Amino acid sequence: MIRVVIALLILLLGLAMTAGGGWLVSLNGSPYYLVAGAVLVLCALLLLMKRRSALGLYALLLIGTLGWSLWEAGLDWWALAPRGALLVLFGLLLVIPGVTSPIRGGRAPLLLAVLLSTAVAAVGYYQDPHDLNGELPGPVSPDAGHSELVPKGDWHAYGRTALGQRYSPLTQITPDNVTRLRRAWVFHTGDTDTTTFEATPLKVGDTLYLCTPRHELIALDATTGVERWRFDPDIEPELNRRRQICRGVAYFPGHRQPPLATVERTNPQPEEMLAATGSERDSLIDPEDLHCEQRLFLPTADARLIALDADTGERCARFGDNGEVNLWNGMPNPEPPLYYPSSPPAVTDQLVIIGGLISDNVSVSQPSGVIRAYDVDDGRLVWNWDPGNPERTEPLPEGETYSASSPNSWSVASVDEALGMVYLPMGNHTPDQWGEQRDPDAERFSSSVVALDLATGKVRWVFQTVRHDLWDMDVPAQPSLLDLDTPQGRVPVLVQPTKQGDIYVLDRRTGDPVLPVREQPAPASLGYQTVATSQPSSALNFNPPPLRERDMWGATPVDQLFCRIRFRQLQYQGRYTPPSEQGSLIYPGNFGVFNWGALAVDPVRQVAFTSPSYLAYVSTLVPRKDDHSRHVSSRGPGANENYGAPYAVKMKPFLSPLGLPCQQPPWGYVAGADLRTGEVVWRHRNGTIGYPSPIALPVTIGVPDIGGPIITAGGVAFMSGGLDNKVRAYDLTSGRTLWEDHLPIGGHATPMTYLDDTGRQILLVVAGGHSAIGTRGPSRDAVIAYVLDDAAAEKDVDQVR
Template identity: 35%
Template sequence: MKFLQKTGLFVLLVLLLLSRPMPVSGQLTSQPSNSVEWPNYGNDAGGMRFSPLKQINMANVKQLTVAWTFRTGELELYKGTYAEEKAAFEATPLMVDGTLFFSTPTSRVFAIDAATGQKKWDYDPDVYLRQDLSELTSRGVSFWPTPQVKATASNVAKRIFVATIDGRLIALDAATGKPVATFGKAGSVDLRQGIGNISVTSPPAVVGNTIVVGSSMGDNQRFNYERGVVRAYDALTGALRWSWDPIPRTKGDAGFETWKGPNVGQTGAANAWSLISADAERDLVFIPTTSPSPDYYGGERLGKNLGANSIVAIRASTGKVAWQFQTVHHDIWDYDNASQPVLLPFMQNGKTVPAVAVGTKTGYIFILNRETGVPLLPVEERPMPASTVPGEEAFPTQPVPTTLPALGLQKAEAWGPTPADKAVAQQRIDSLEYKGIFTPPSLRGSLMTPGNVGGVHWGGMCYDPESGLLITNVNRMAAVIRLVPREKLAETVKNDQALLRAETGMQSGTPYVVKRDYMFTKSDKGIMMQTAPPWGTLAAVNLQKGKLEWEVPLGYMMDPEKYPQARQWGSLNFGGAIVTAGGLVFVAASLDGHFRAFKTQDGSLQWEVPLPASGQATPMTYQLNGQQYVVIAAGGHGKLGTKLGDYVVAYRLP
């Protein structure tokens, strides 16, 4: 994920036959026949986050009880460092062969017994916590070989791949946790070599014998950031197979003419820090790319900037682009494609079409043909406000889906618990530039809705193939962005004390420094939101009907005892949801530290329990020895100020 360096409170079939057999260095226990795994971050490689399990259902979900709790000891590592301020336990475990595999914020990897929670092994990559990291998280690991490869090569040593926060791709023996000596250099590939100071926060995609990995980097400190390359490595040897830069660098590259300016070649980022989806049958990986550097000023990279803020389908075997679809033109709002593209079936004219669903921070959902990138539901280019900043040229139009509802805060409305509080909020809104969605940054200060933490964030979406509902948790929080001429920064901040609280991005190489804030106030009474609730929701979209099926508040972030309506106001949330054939949606994510289950059909709350620490992670579920479990990482989020911990908690029926 891309954050300002000065963080504040708010600061997720086989392609190739094996070239040679590998000796088995260890054996995992065979999976019992009455068990159901969770082998990828989103269960399937296309990220639907759907489980066919129904042992836990609406009739018995209230009976769920803790099966076991595992502690990683992570917090002990943070002592003497500033890690707690940046750490977030966002991992989703995998379950394969009766074992759970997951990573901690410092990229340590654990294997534990899925039935008992007892540790089998752990691996510590020894990340140096005093280095300059914009964040400290790891959303999980990847398992190789995939089920398709297993069917053709049963004598291959199984591996766990972890891409670390300090820029390494490491292969571990799944049975022992030891680095695979024949992969890269003693089990590791240096992802920073030839690129620069990058991190990785999401698990790699696995397609046959190819491991595809993106990158994460702090942003808004300078114009010429590292290149946001996506790379593919041989799962056996660690050899580089291909590398792809989202920004076209050479005349003749697709989209080259959409990047303009004398210094445009120095532009960095447009990286893929979120989850990459894979369709092995079609030899495709789907890359969600982000804003070019820096996020809020594009005067050094004028034009549409194709390749950035796009969903790009790449041939997994060659690295060649099959198609690309841009969700935001010339991004100056930090509208990264933060969520995993979801590969799902879509009915069109009575036929099932392979589709990819794209949820965005703008709250727009695009449904594209998986093979061509052509929208399956209408998208039109609509005029948007022009920039008033000297040197900037906001793109005159933006793509807008016309059938599906827009999620998130599409219009700012002042709010406060008292008339006086509301008046203060209205006064603040009136002091800012605001022309609706895609209001450009300004020297006066601009109000941005849905904002960079709004709409569909890294928690992403899940899809229930039985009901046809696309379900996602949503943030509804406006950002306040102000560009300050570099030579006037000290004077401007001195004369405007409100800017002292705002985050600062130096944006070196451009004429402006960016100050970022949000529509809330903070005092001894706590955080007071200034836009109308709900501030966080869980929503279900019926893709075939093109309508919002339901939307309900998710959690709370103000004290319900002091504010009786707080449970209807929702909470900011980070982490995703999963859906099961039992008719349930499981999600934590909210700032109140609870784990919940909702009815898929109508969004009604069915179950909630407090976690030992806040759950800013996506849960998972599996069946082992005939028993269904639901598991969540509960470790909190330093930047959000939620309760930290080191827990992995499993629930099951008595």
């Protein structure tokens, strides 16, 4: 009876592989599946007829499969397993005494084939062809890691400082003691309606500040995690989005120079203001503003920018209209779901500078991507830079609007006040996958890094990372600023990661490349729209090699076969294959090798800690019959409909029928790079089989990361954004994983670290999951503090109302 069941299962597998293999051959694919399927069908029939030759034939199939697998994949266990594991399992069952009775003899060759296949797989398991071992260099510039404007134990901005380095000069946690990290306290925000908690908290003095996905701002005691106050911006519930995002708030510590508003209000001579100190300068400040000397800026989902007193959470009444400015002022196409600021603004001594997110691919008539600079004291608009009208930066008169659908900056900006520039990572010109109706003047800023003059908003330089972007390859991450030692001397540089995997190292004074950048030929047009003939690429990059049919993957030969068929059906000419009606394979996909989590740089060692991810996507153009019907969406505002364009677009990950990525792992790494040489020094798989499997197993496969890393001067890097719901510590020198803890749900925000009032270094992790990637867990609103204390007892500080 067992023999019959096994024979029928082998017959079903053989029929599926024969049919699919024939289809694959018709698409000029590998003939293996057709041949192997036919052999499986014959083996099954021979088993049913109780023929001894069935076992010998099956042994030949295993040996042939092993040889073909090694030829295609080498000694890569994760690539070998789906090719042969199921066949080896059937072979093992067939050699068990009694299973194939009354067939006598013939088991020895099959047993040998099973043992050989298993032995090769075992060798492959302990070898990783994707692993790169090395050690990053030690410190270069001893004094480069500390800003006098931010105390060592604080974290004042999204990237700790306005330079966006995500580097802390704290040294208490080291590779030698990091395994002693224990939970000190857990706070629950109470915002559990969404699973897109991306906020990186700030720490100022003895207080933590964070925003929830619903844009509530919460102040916590930095030592105990006890809530001090909470501000609710009172957003209309119907404006809440399915993936509403607040990545953080911005902090203003008080003036280092005379405030702009004060100069205008009292009209002193400029030299008098600059010379004023102490009580003299205090006398020039309106007493009504003293309670807001230190303030927070909260962006909201209904497009407001609110100023709050950092001590009390009360509105700063002199800022705008009762503490807020309306970002819809001057906006074309004012439809609330289409625009809001998802990231914290940049703050200087005089200005608060803010961009905003524009919904991708809704229509050709979207709000503007304008960047605006407001006086930090009174909320007066000082300048506006509109990529569709870049020369006119003076505030628009009442009644005029900015240009529609221009490239936006939805991520986090960086600032160098000494050079007088703000650096903006720019998104794509919408619609992302249709480029025939774009403003050519505005498109030069699409998917670029733009440096604006702080005083005037004028363009100082622009560096475009993708020409005529048709792939949603926004520049998604905050630039990191540091001073780099080069053969030509020390150079102030900007380090910019991109979705396509390039990391550009530019002179931030001019935008000129410090590490080489070369132009590469790009795929030709597929006839739907014009394309750029070439694309830039940096010498420092994590660009994956082009996909091949042999790179397709699955848990079994059947879903791997499905992925091979789909690969052959899709348009694919390598990186930058244009979208098509047939469906185009986009790799890297718009999830990005790097996304808004960016990377972390150590300005002392002049190195970067990165977390590249690799997922392929499919982009399909869908002809539109009119400008108002839904073609690809089910509800508002109409994602990917491209109203007004000839095509809507379908964007989805390239997955097998089992929901697994169609390209073989690893899908995610941690990697260390020397920024002076552009060399990737080490690279290791990151994350276990908890993703995408519903069962967590301690087997390192390499999963995507969405979040971001930090670096400490103690030589430890931290990251919590892997899709297996873990926070991990890494040795910065080698990339070796030192410690990990299981989170209640994915920690898809960048961690941060600070000193509490008792002098303990705290690691803070926000764990709230992310609906776009389907992370699962029981808690969606956790803020978790870790401390070096073997006796630390976890306290659940839950004071939600």
